[in-house]
Amino acid sequence: MKLALKVDVDTYRGTREGVPRLREALKRHGAGATFLFSLGRDHTGRAIRRVFRPGFVEKVSRTSAVEHYGIRTLLYGTLLPGPDIGRSCADTLRGVRDAGFEVGIHSYDHVLWQDNVAAEDRAWTRAEMSKAVERFNEIFDAPPRIHGAAGWQMNVHAYELEEEFGFTHASDVRGTRPFLPVFDGRAGRVPQLPTTLPTLDELVGRDDLTPDNVHEEVLSRTASASGHHVYTLHAELEGMKWLPAFERLLSGWLRQGYELVSVEALFRSLPPGGLPKHVVVTSEVPGRSGTLAVQGARSE
Numbered sequence: 001m002k003l004a005l006k007v008d009v010d011t012y013r014g015t016r017e018g019v020p021r022l023r024e025a026l027k028r029h030g031a032g033a034t035f036l037f038s039l040g041r042d043h044t045g046r047a048i049r050r051v052f053r054p055g056f057v058e059k060v061s062r063t064s065a066v067e068h069y070g071i072r073t074l075l076y077g078t079l080l081p082g083p084d085i086g087r088s089c090a091d092t093l094r095g096v097r098d099a100g101f102e103v104g105i106h107s108y109d110h111v112l113w114q115d116n117v118a119a120e121d122r123a124w125t126r127a128e129m130s131k132a133v134e135r136f137n138e139i140f141d142a143p144p145r146i147h148g149a150a151g152w153q154m155n156v157h158a159y160e161l162e163e164e165f166g167f168t169h170a171s172d173v174r175g176t177r178p179f180l181p182v183f184d185g186r187a188g189r190v191p192q193l194p195t196t197l198p199t200l201d202e203l204v205g206r207d208d209l210t211p212d213n214v215h216e217e218v219l220s221r222t223a224s225a226s227g228h229h230v231y232t233l234h235a236e237l238e239g240m241k242w243l244p245a246f247e248r249l250l251s252g253w254l255r256q257g258y259e260l261v262s263v264e265a266l267f268r269s270l271p272p273g274g275l276p277k278h279v280v281v282t283s284e285v286p287g288r289s290g291t292l293a294v295q296g297a298r299s300e
Contacts, residue, residue, distance in 0.1 A: 002228045003258040004193065004266040005033035006148060006171055009235040010110045012042040012082075013073050015089045018239025023099055025243060029250040031260035034171075035096045036106035036148040039086035039135040043077030043111045077111070086135045093139055102262035104146030108132040114151035118282070122157040129161050146263060148172060152195070152292040154280070156183045162190040169193060169267040171230060174285055175295025178228075178270055179278040182299040187277045191270075193263050194295050195232045197221060200242055202287030211241070215248040222256060228266055229258075 007022060009015050019035065026033050076082040086093070097103045107113040108131040117125060129147075136144045147162055149172040159181050162170055167190050173181075175194030180187045197218060203209050209217055222229060231249075233239075238246035253260060261269075281296035 001226075001258050002261050002266050002269060003222065003253055004228070004230045004261050004263045005031060006195065006230055006232045006263055007033055007035045007235060007239075008106055008148065008150075008232055009035060009037045010106070010150070011038070011044050011073050011236055012076070012085050012089070014235035014239060015085050015092055018235030018237075019092055019096060021243055022233075022235060022239040022246075023096055023101070025247055025250070026101070026260075027099065029247070029254065029260065031250055032101065032262040032265055033260075034102040034104060034146060034148075034263040035093075036104050036146070036171075037085070037093055037136075038107045038110040038150070039105065039132050039139070040108040041077070041082035041084050042073065043082045043109055044073050045075045045078035045080070045082075046111045046115075086139055090139045097140060102146065102264045103140065103144075104148060105129075105132045105136055105144045106148055107150040108135065110150045113149070114153050117149070117153050117155050117158065120155060120157075122161075125155060125157040126161055129158065129165060133165050146170060147190075148263075149293070152285075152294075154293040159183050159188050159190070159280075163188060169264065171195065171232075171263050173280055173293040173295055175278070177295075178267070178275055179295060180275050182277050182279045187299070191267060191275055192280075192295070193230055193267055196229045197231045198285075198287065199232055199234070200245060201234070201237060202285065206287060211245050215245050215252060218249055219252040219256070222253065222258070228269075230263065230266070 108128050145168045147167050147170045152174055154172050169191050171193045173192055173194045178191055178193045181192050200214055203214050203217055277299045279296040279299050280293050282291040283294040285292050
């Protein structure tokens with residue numbers, strides 16, 4: 001069984017501090033992973049507008065945004081100018097690739113994408129994806145092959161544009177198994193490998209779960225399940241204060257017999273013969289505010 005590790009990197013601080021720590025921890029455990037980068041300016045402070053979103057205050061109170069992100073990060077884009085992550089951290093990003101990990105696109109402006117893409121048109125979506133693709137090429141001198149949407153937020157145009165920009169695989173949604181997304185009455189050509197497990201910030205603070213024992217809950221969900229999984233972690237959480245919890249997860253998964261791989265390695269291992277087709281719906285996920293892109297019913 002394979003378990004793919006998908007590292008979402010949202011912020012300047014997460015890139016500078018969390019990414020190197022995760023890179024070393026993964027190497028210690030012999031684990032592969034995919035790092036998805038936010039490549040434009042860090043505008044995390046503008047996420048304050050989410051205060052009116054159902055579940056946002058409850059989630060922040062459980063996971064302490066100040067503790068994990070720091071005061072400066074929470075002011076970027078409002079009282080402080082947001083640093084340009086791709087330009088200022090290019091060496092760190094290339095270092096991840098040079099260490100043998102898959103690299104790809106999370107967003108250009110993380111907050112802008114997460115808060116707006118679901119309701120935006122094709123022109124807006126193309127502009128944002130184009131900026132991310134161009135910056136990725138600038139940093140890595142190669143085109144991106146994987147896209148993993150910020151906040152699991154997508155629209156129909158984004159699925160189409162993934163084909164146009166030449167992505168070979170994506171992990172934009174939550175779900176249970178790899179599939180081809182169906183939109184506008186047709187199946188897309190870029191396979192989705194959805195996040196199948198809850199994230200730590202969705203669990204901590206609920207049902208007596210803490211950073212000290214949350215790994216036991218996640219491991220209970222992989223102990224008896226058959227098939228493959230995709231687990232999403234965050235450089236700002238598992239790469240920093242929750243790194244010990246993540247290392248307990250890595251050790252547990254290895255004991256359970258999983259091969260810890262990148263999303264690309266999981267994609268390459270899929271059996272020939274075609275993937276099932278599923279519509280993508282918007283739905284709530286326990287522990288996370290608002291609605292996300294979620295794998296829906298199978299479409300024949």
